[in-house]
Amino acid sequence: MADQQDLAEADAAHDSVLDQYPMRGEDGEIRPRFVGMIADAVQQGDSAFLQKIVAELHEADLGDLIEALEPELRPRLVELTGAAFDFSALNEVDDTVREEILEELEPETVAEGVRELDSDDAVELLQDLDEEDKEEILEKLPQSERVALERSFDYPENSAGRRMQTECISVPDNWTALQAIEYMRDTPGLPDRFYEIYVVDRDNRLKGAVPLDALLRARRPGPIMDLADEDRRRVSDHEDIAEVARMFGKYNLVAAPVTDSEDHLVGVITIDDVVDVIEEEADENIKALGGVARDEELSDSVWTIAKSRFNWLLVNLATAFLASAVLGLFEGELQKMVALAVLAPIVASQGGNAATQTMTVAVRALATRELGSNNAWRVVMREGLVGLVNGLAFAAITGVAAAVWFKTSGLGIVIGLAMICNLVAGALGGILIPMALQRLRADPAVASGTFVTTVTDIVGFFAFLGIATMWFGLKS
């Protein structure tokens, strides 16, 4: 906890508070002492001090600080710092945290904050609010800004149009480079940071893009169109943002113009948005493979999380009962030879793990588009062979171990054969199931796991107990 003296000293020094009381320790984690100091200041309503801090912090750090505060202090921090508070910091926190804060604040306060934001940040800030709350805030905005934001909200959620920034610099195609430079120099209110400017015709149709370095290096009297790259990769406003991110990654872009169906320039997508999308996609992929909802966040409540995970577990329970039903078919045999009951889970588990390896590779390769129709057959063959090779290896190891354990050589042969069957089945299931799901336009990451382990559980139990029944003549 920070005491009053800390604050007084910091105030007195009159220079950077952050230099004196750094937010993060050596390891990059936020110092609890710093959070304590801010919490105290919020509780005491020390606007002057908080405004200073907030002005010095990068929006990303401000977001981290907000998450570190107790929920009830968060909206108060925003209110106490007023115009010094950069609302884009709220885009750096979990969705639930953001919504809680926005619901606490007056619509006027939010509207004031929104006005300072670039359009893409404003859209991100408001998009998850209830229609009603959103309306209330939009009403407080000046007409032109409201209309612009509403246009963005009209685009589908994961489209380029929804994610783009509508502020971008465009110049007429009959200008010279010098005119463009003077325009940038003399026009207030242009976007903060930009990497290229766009050339449009009189109907605002995109003619080309000029990277800033080309503009800087150019002999200035020439026409701007001489510098424009007319083949510039552009993004259609309805394109899926994940597709756009792949294009950025592939062609190393930092910005791309967004055009509507008639080629009008409507905005720009920049690399920082794309980095967010790439991280979100990876995050969703990993969560989907782990059976967790895409939008689960660390700040969600116990109840929300338990509910959302329940569904997936329920599907798994059904498949587990299905696998057990296979065991149930062999009840008589299990009773005659209880070693089978002890060993059966090994066959199922080994198959499940091998299948998960294959499935992970397949899901990932489908997501990155490395696996497509031109190499599908080769990859399926390869996975099948890998399953066979490892099936043989583990048949030997498991066979010997089982034979020694239960002093029955026949048991070793039976489990070995079952292992080969199940590792090949697992490999084929691991690759074919994600490919089939992809073809059916389902997300392979979400559903593959359940299907794949169902296959290996059922094949594992069936192969092991079926072969055992034949080998030992257990059938009565």
Added chain:
Amino acid sequence: MADQQDLAEADAAHDSVLDQYPMRGEDGEIRPRFVGMIADAVQQGDSAFLQKIVAELHEADLGDLIEALEPELRPRLVELTGAAFDFSALNEVDDTVREEILEELEPETVAEGVRELDSDDAVELLQDLDEEDKEEILEKLPQSERVALERSFDYPENSAGRRMQTECISVPDNWTALQAIEYMRDTPGLPDRFYEIYVVDRDNRLKGAVPLDALLRARRPGPIMDLADEDRRRVSDHEDIAEVARMFGKYNLVAAPVTDSEDHLVGVITIDDVVDVIEEEADENIKALGGVARDEELSDSVWTIAKSRFNWLLVNLATAFLASAVLGLFEGELQKMVALAVLAPIVASQGGNAATQTMTVAVRALATRELGSNNAWRVVMREGLVGLVNGLAFAAITGVAAAVWFKTSGLGIVIGLAMICNLVAGALGGILIPMALQRLRADPAVASGTFVTTVTDIVGFFAFLGIATMWFGLKS
């Protein structure tokens, strides 16, 4: 397959071959017909045609094309196209493919190609080669370029120094903005694309960074230092590249200067490198969670893959035997009541799935630094509660199902109690094991899965059979 006429027509048209014969179909996949046309041209040694194609293709597309060709045609394509071939395309293909091609080519050819590359691309191209092959190529380079590359290779593999581009634009701190602009305009051989320039003192110590838009918008007579951002986030040359990528993502950077321990400017990291790193990290995370080696690639051979996956499966086999040993402890009870053998896998599997959900969230949150010491306790509590809530829910469902299936209500109570134990144990294991591994400086993504499912298998079997033994008094 393309026939001769195709080629003749394409040649005759004298304009873009790609417009006539697009490489990709509507869906973005490479057209087999296009690959066939290129394969024919390589076999016939048609350099003129191939040079045209290669010059028109973006390096990323050229990389995809190379991967689509039969292995023996790949180095021949490079040889036939000579100076028109952009070696950075080889950084877009799988490591194994790249190495095969580089080993086939003459060192002189590779050295010629390397000379055209930016330093970071050259390092990436050569870094996985044998020391000997690398030396042979480096020897063919002019002294200054060789020394520069060797300096990059001296940095550790995942450091900023290894990944940075040594070519960057720096100007003395006593220049004016106008001088800087004129320097950029008049100096040939500057990097192709750049977003900011750096200001250094006479000892090459970094004084600040000037974004290009600031330079363009500035009144030019002023000193360059007036435009420089002195607090610019910089990267130390030995910093881990994953850390750098996190910083870029967090603070929305497009470029950052790299400095050595004495603050000398040694290079620049740009966002395109960072996007690659983010994608690699996500890829490795997903693979690690699926039990696949980080460097496994779609073009690896059956044997390479089988070997690398074998190790992980072996660990899993050991844990599966461990779990079965628990079953073995209850052999007598299983024989007396075979329903226990049929139902035990359900308890284990449901616990394993719940634990995997928790583990996925934990591993991801550790990777993104969302989970740290200041919220660890809260998250552990939350996961434990989620486990309890879902444990209760599935205790009810599974209990009723088991009681109905085997017409024994006691069995329902036993499996229900075991389910609660195992889901709570799974939840705690799923969060505590990754956190412990992280603290031990092991990668939680790699090892957590095995430990976590071992916990749920053992706890599941033990709880279920132990409670059953007590309930039914099966112990003899």
